[in-house]
Amino acid sequence: MCFYDQQIFTCGDHKWGRFRAHCNKEYRTGETCGMKLIFEASRVGTKCxxxxxxxxxxxxxxxxxxxxxxxxxxxxxxxxxxxxxxxxxxxxxxxxxxxxxxxxxxxxx
Missing domain, CATH: 4.10.860 (DNA Excision Repair, Uvrb; Chain A)
Structure with a gap:
């Protein structure tokens, strides 16, 4: 459950952005747990x-x-x-x- 940015397009589709923060379940440095949570969602004015x-x-x-x-x-x-x-x-x-x-x-x- 690591945190990522997310871009939401006008068509309703989304795209994961850059990595933002580790969750407390991941103890190895530089690794992610594999689950993605939204750190910050931003709306994009274009279509996917x-x-x-x-x-x-x-x-x-x-x-x-x-x-x-x-x-x-x-x-x-x-x-x-x-x-x-x-x-x-x-x-x-x-x-x-x-x-x-x-x-x-x-x-x-």
Missing amino acids: QMCKKHEVIWRKIAQAHERVKRWESEGINPVSTDKEWDNIAQWQRELQDINMMRHTKMRSI
Whole structure:
């Protein structure tokens, strides 16, 4: 139960900061017990890296959908649209991975 700073992002996620103080259970110099308690929590005015990455991927998917829609209306090569659909599917898998990481992180608190 050693004490650490904590940063809380606008999205509600958090990040552990630097080490601040030892607890009374740890007697070895320079070692921590492994349990983290909050010494000081500070709010950060930005979103976490996972949320930023999530937004970037959503923008890529929206742009790809727009391109596919335009290409299909113009009658452009269907091979290009198939490749773009493959890219969209890959980005959607990345979004699922990000959501899974977020849920496991929130469950581990």
